[in-house]
Amino acid sequence: MREEEEDEKEKELMEFITSEIPKFYAPSWQEREEFQEPQEVYLPDLKEHLLTQLRITFTDEEEIRIGEFIIESLTPEGYFTMEPKEVAEALKVDREKVEKVLSEIKKFDPPGIAARDAREALLRQLEEKGIDDLARRIVEEFYSQDVETIKEKLGVSEEEIERAMEEIRKLNPAPASGKWGEVTYVIPEVLVEKEKGEWKVILDESNIPFLHISTRYIEMLESDELPEETKKWLRKRLRNAVRFLRLLEERRKMILKVVQFIVEHQRDFLEGKTEHLRPLKLRDIAERLGVDISTVHRILKGRYVQTPRGIFELRYFLAGGVRKGWEYVSKSQLEERIREIVDNEDKQNPLSDAEIAEILKREGYR
Known part of the structure; x- marks a missing residue:
């Protein structure tokens, strides 16, 4: 009975190795020029x-x-x-x-x-x-x-x-530290582009080496000459390798899902129809994808995306909401409206913050 159980486990392991586990390598599309050179990005003061x-x-x-x-x-x-x-x-x-x-x-x-x-x-x-x-x-x-x-x-x-x-x-005990007010150079990990009317999200995995289960170890596992104790050790290592590759694939899929959701949500901004982002929070993405907020936070942090409108850190697409009438608009829209009011004010008699607030209130901002 024990021998039959071991045979069954070995059969399951071989099925995992030969059919379910992806191979990680840099495919041909990663030779695109978009991913080759570090791009210049300005970080505000x-x-x-x-x-x-x-x-x-x-x-x-x-x-x-x-x-x-x-x-x-x-x-x-x-x-x-x-x-x-x-x-x-x-x-x-x-x-x-x-x-x-x-x-x-x-x-x-x-x-x-x-x-x-x-x-x-x-x-x-x-x-x-x-x-x-x-x-x-x-x-x-x-x-x-x-x-x-x-x-x-x-x-x-x-x-x-x-x-x-x-x-x-992984945290930063000094929040003000960083490259604020500098021009920095990044290589975007994600490319977002529109092709034949459809938005596509492409991951750059060129920094991930070719990973697969070595056929040498598979052959060793199938060999009748290998001692059972060694096979047992080998099975354990192979299962760990399988688990690692599956985690890599899950991570890859989750990055794609998060970016695809952002693209869908901020489509008007990416297409140049508006200069403003729609309200979007970490919790919105997490609830939509059925994952923890911490998972989304890790995916967005420090990861850059190249779009037709330039290169952005993924966190850029998060925008708080401000109520205007019966709908919510992004804070960037409110900021733009404030800028318009200030630009059009009488420079000899500038508006106070309270007067600007009153104008916004009359326009329905809350």
Whole structure:
């Protein structure tokens, strides 16, 4: 009976190897010129990036003044170390209003900005990624302690701690660090193009080597001369290889699904019919595809796409929504409308933020 079970397992393994597992290599379309040369991409200045989000989020003149003060007071790491009471006294405003504005700024991009310290910055990034488990407890309670201490106090294995620490290492304890305000060079991993009226999403896998199950090991497994103990070891290694290749294929399919959803959602922008993005959040993509928010976050972060309108980081296509009448428009549309109002105002008698807010209110923005 034992021998029959082993034969059945071996048969299943061989079926996996010969039929279900993809081979990874750089196919001919990856020789396209689009993927060959690093492309120039401008990253906005951090202060400029934060002030844009501030003016999109608030229309009250006093709240904008508070926000500007907070942004100007950030440390080089991106922390805000003042107490709300100090800001209230400096600006002669209500403390509650300062707390409200600070709370909103802490939701701005990059994740963790305006945190009090590295610990809070990491916690906010874990929250955005949808991670609320051991990694969060380690940051929250044992930030400066070693693995042995954490293991003893939490009663978890070293392997579990190491997995959590791996997630923490991916975060940025200094949110303001990065290439803000610089021209950087990237090689887009995804190409989006329109062909015969249909949008196509193409992955550049040229940096992935040719991967497949070696026929040599398959032959060894089928050999009658190989000791059973060796075959048992080989089966285990082959199953691991099969699992790895299947995970690669699942990752590839998920990237395609995410980008295809973004293309479908932001079609008007990609086709040049509008300069504005439709509202789109991480949660929208996750719910549509039936995956965790953290999965979508990992796919979008640091991955660039080449489109007919230029090269963008995938996160660029996320846009918060603002209510106008009975529909939602993107924050970039609101930003554009504010710019139009300012451009057309009387330069000798410029509008105040409160007056701009009133114009927007009359037009239905909420």
